[in-house]
Structures are given as structure tokens and as C-alpha cells.
Amino acid sequence: MNTAQHTVFVVDDNQDFRESLAWLLEGAGYHVKAYESAEDFLLGYQQQPGCLLLDVRMSGMSGLALQQELIRRGEVIPVIIITGHGDVPVAVQAMKNHAVDFIEKPFEDTAMLALIEDTLARSEERFVEQRLKADVLACWRELSRREADVARLVINGLANREIAEQLGISIKTVEIHRSRVMTKMQAKRLPELMEKAALIKSEILSSNSSC
């Protein structure tokens, strides 16, 4: 797996430390993007694959708050927490927020680099999935409201006749909508549509409830 195209993001409000870490990581061959605050990172991050080295102790938005915001946004980027010595309660909280691991400052560079490498490798799949999901979601958003209604019922396993009954339209019309759904969702057969729909299950449900 090629992790060279991955970015290591660093968020730490101490400029000297941030620069030293960036230098070390760049020296080890990583592409590094460093931010001095959680807010800056949120503005700059565009779901690039990689991992995030996050200092929990920062003025402004804390590292823990950033973690929660990432979860809310559904970001999959793995987070490695940097803590000062003896910040056990903070580290525990960070792990509850699904941090991959935490490292104590000052740290062994080899241990840290190994951790980064491991994290990047293991997160590869998550990014592929995220990419896929993003693609499917983009297709889904192409559907008209009626097409989405039909699609939801199809996914729920209803036959065309049942759909026509439930929506109060003719079977013919259902068939037209259904074929457009298959085209827009780039699915050749029903199982393929079902697979893609499973990826974006939560989005489908939420748009349903908004109807």
C-alpha cells in the first residue's frame, strides 16, 4: 500500500514544537500540513487521506472538541493524540473519542514514526470506503424527490406493484422512475443498488424523514 501520497496533519499551538515536528516528519518522507489551531484545521481539511497528530492542550478550541467535531462531520481521518506528561484523564477522554493512540511529549521518533506508518496503512480502507461513500452519495443527490421515494421502496424490497399502490401512481410510472434510479446510481442490477444504498443508509433515512 502506498502511503506516500498520504498527508500527516499536525495541529499544535506551540509554533516551535509544531515546526520541529513538521521538520522531523518531512525528513522521514511524509507530506506534512501543520496548523496552529483546531479552527484552522477544520477550515483547511478536505478529507485528504492521512492521519492527524493532535495536541490536546491548546488555547481556543481544544483537541478533544476538535475530535468531537470530526465525529459529527463523519470524518474518518485517524487521530493520534499528543499529550504532555501525566495528562491521563485527557488521554482517556481522547481514546473514548476514538483516537487511534496517544503519544507523550517528548517522544521516541522511531516509535512515533512506526505508529504513524501503521495508522496510515490501517486507515487506507477507511478512506477508500469514505471515497466510495462520497461517490454514492453524490449519485443519490442527483435523484429527484419522486425517484428517491421509489428508490427507498425498492431498497426496502417492495415489488413495482406495491410501490405503485403505496405512492398512488401507475406501475408504468414506477418502472420509468426505477430505471432512472438505476442509471443515476450507476447500478446495473438490484444487488448492486442494494450494496451502494447500504453505504449511505443514514443519509437515505434522514432525507426520508425530511419528506
Next chain:
Amino acid sequence: MQDALSSDARYRLLVERSGDIISTHRPGDWAYTSLNPALERMSGFTVDELLGVPAYELFHPDDAEAMKNKLIPAIYHHGARTFRYRSRDKDGSYSWMESTHSSVRDEDGNLLEIIAITRDISEQVKIEEATKRLASVVEASFALILFCDRHQRVSYMNQAARDVLWAGKADPEVRLHLNELLGEDNYQQVVNEAFAKAAVDGSWNGVLRIKPPQAQGRYLLLEEVIAHSRQELGKEGNYFSLIVRDSTEQKLIERQVRDQQSELIHASRVLTLGEMATGLAHEINQPLATTLNYARGAVRKLEEGERLSGDRLRQVFDQIVKQTQLAADIVKRLRSLVRKAPYQRSEFSLQQVLQEVEQLLGHDLWSNSMSVEYELPDEDAKVIGDRVQIQQVLFNLLRNSMDAYQELPVQQRRVLIQVKLSEDQVELTLQDFAGGVQPSLRDSLFEPYVTSKTKGLGMGLSISRSIIEAHGGQISIDSSEPGSARFIILLPRNCQENLMLQNKETP
């Protein structure tokens, strides 16, 4: 000669008119056999009342006893003798008299008669007694008192002076010179400053530390020199008295009090540092972690055979030096806070101390989200004193504010520090807006063991006050603004004049 008196008549006249009492006495009972009228003026008795009365009866009983035992036998054997005694007047009171007695004998040496010439010496005795009393006060004084003549030869030392300067030995026979007692350096200073002034103005008052070689370790202060002159003796009649205070005991007590106080101050500082430990560890950790990143990164590149350009290498080393220095500075400051040093006097700038305090408290300030705003003068606020102790006061105040803010939202946690300079004072105010001071605590806030917190000993402000007062300053609190507590510290500002004063006082 016609109008010339016979010698017998002349003598009679002399005796009649003499101011002294002239009397004759019978051997054995010393009864008056003749006496002149001078007696009447002195004692109130008439001549007739006393003729035939034994003289003993008029003597004070104590004196009569002594005279019977010693003086009278002496007169019987050796002729003239002078002695003092108290004699009763007609009104029953006693007067001091001085009599010269001589015996009149026949050719065979038998005692015929005793002639006495007596004068009233009450006044003289009164003066002598007053002088004696005065002398005994001088002698017993706790102050060291010395007399010396115009050539600075010492003519008298009281007990205290002999104890300290002459190892308690009796008055030296030889007239010592003042420089032998005071040592050459002190002697010159005493002569140049004190004697010169006293010679002109009559006296010199001041405080001059003297260090006589034979009184090492004692804290002696020359406080007064008085010039005396006895005109009738001309130049030789000029002499000086020196009054020296021995403050050794007082200094010792002062030092003990100061030592105890500095023990307490130190203990409180160590306690505070203990509470700050986590934050301080973080402050040191930061530059260490940064240094390690650079050093390890460089090692990695070397191991991988990568060549770093001179410029790049230079940047890395610059960073390593900068960060290591940063950590070392913090450790140095910490060490000075922990070290148990006696009160150390130096000149420093209050602005710089504020900066150091903020650095050491940086992490605590951060984790409490407390911001510190400053309003500082452009000019350095120079203060003389113990830098570490002043830092300690600022720690105490800032930490108090932090504690006071615990219950309040982070957005409100603000402290304002202002420094203002006046001609001779530096005023530092530290204000927080964390609800002010409970009215019940306001008056006793600086007393020990007074606290509004659930933890802590309540020593912080009490110790802060001791420190500020030891620096010749004041600390007070103004809680007139609702919801706010404003501590005001006044310290003497160090100008050139103060500096000289300080130097003079330092031994």
C-alpha cells in the same frame, strides 16, 4: 602705737569675727570650754547654751561612734586631724561639718586642751553627692561611655565600655589613646566626622558603626559625642564624652526573627511550587520535546546518508540551542525559587519579574483560561530587594485570582496588572473581577490562617504582607468596585539616593 591693738585683743577680734566656728574642748568628755559666735549662725545654739556641753552630744550617733573609736585617739597621739561628721542644729536637723582638731599640750606633753576649727560643708557635700550619683549612673549605664581629652587620650571608661573594649578589666592605669581602642580606621572616621562637628557645635548626634578590634562580632553604634570645655583650664580643659550603644543583642534578635520569617516564606514558596508542578513540568517539556525532534531528525538524516546543507544544519542547531536555552532558563528560575537562600538584595525591574512570573505560571494560566492584561510604564520600575520574594507575592496574588475564578465561566477570567511610577514609589495593582472579597473577611484578609477557600492554609496573603513590609512597602486591598478585588502594592522606588542609603546600612 596708740591705736594699735594688743596682740591678744587682735586675736580675740579675729576669733569673734571668723566665719568658721572656733572652739576649745576639754580632754576626756570634749565639753566646750570656749567658742565663737559663728556657731550661733550655723546651728542656732547660743554660745552660753553650749559651754560645758560635750561635743559628742551634738554629733550624729553614727559619726559619734566612729569618732570615738578612731579619730579621738588619733588626735590624742598625733596632733592635728581633719574629719567630717554630721552635727545637730538647734532645730534637731543635721548639717555636714568639717573640723580640724589640734591638741594643746604642756611641756611634759600632757594634753591640756583641744582646739577645733569647724565649718559648715552641707552645700559642698550636697554637690559631691549629686556628682557621685551622676557618676554611678554613668558607670552603670548600659551605653558605653568614654571620656577623652582633646588629644583623644581616654581618661574614663564606664563598666559597659570596659567590659566591651577592655575585656572587663579595671580602668587602665595608662592613658590609652582612642585609636588603640577603636582601631585606626574607626578612629579616623570618629575624629573626622564626630569630633570635628562636636568641636564646632558642642555636640554630634548620629549613627556611626564602629568596629573596635577587641570587640569583634559586636554591633556598636557611636551615637553621641559631646564637647565639654572648662574655661578656667584653657585649652587643656577641653574634653569629649563619647556615648556608644551596643546593639549586638538587638541585632541578634532581629536576625532570628528575620531567619524565622524567611524559613516560613521559603516553606510557603515550596508548597506553592508543589501545587504548580504539573504546569511547570509542561513548561519544561515543551522546549525539550522540540529539541528532541530536531536532534532525532538530524540523526535520522545522517543515518540515512542524507547530506544536510550547511544552512539547513545551521537552522537545526540554532533551534536546538534556542530550545535548550529556554528549558535551562526555566530550570534556573525554578531553582532560584526552591533554593533556601537568605534574603538577597539586588536591584531589579518589576516589569521583568512580571514576565518571569507569567512564564512560570504560563501553563496554569492557560489551563484556567485566565488572561492577564498589563498596563506598564515605558520606564523600568526599578526596585531594590529580594527578587524571588517579590515573585512569590505575585504568584500568591495570581493564584488567588485563579482560585477565585473557578466557579465563573472561562470568558470572564481576566486579571489586570498596572504599574505606576511616582517620584519615590512604585505602585503595582492587580485586579480581578471574580466577585470581590466577602465583607466578613475584608479586615482580616492579611492575617494568617484566614482563607475563603476550602483548601489551603490561608498563609499566602499573610506571607505576602510580611514580604512587602520587609521591603519597606505596603500591601492593601480595595474592594470598593462591586465584584472586583484590587490589591495595591506600594514599594519604595529605587533612585540614586536610596541606593546610597541602602549601601550604607549594609554591614
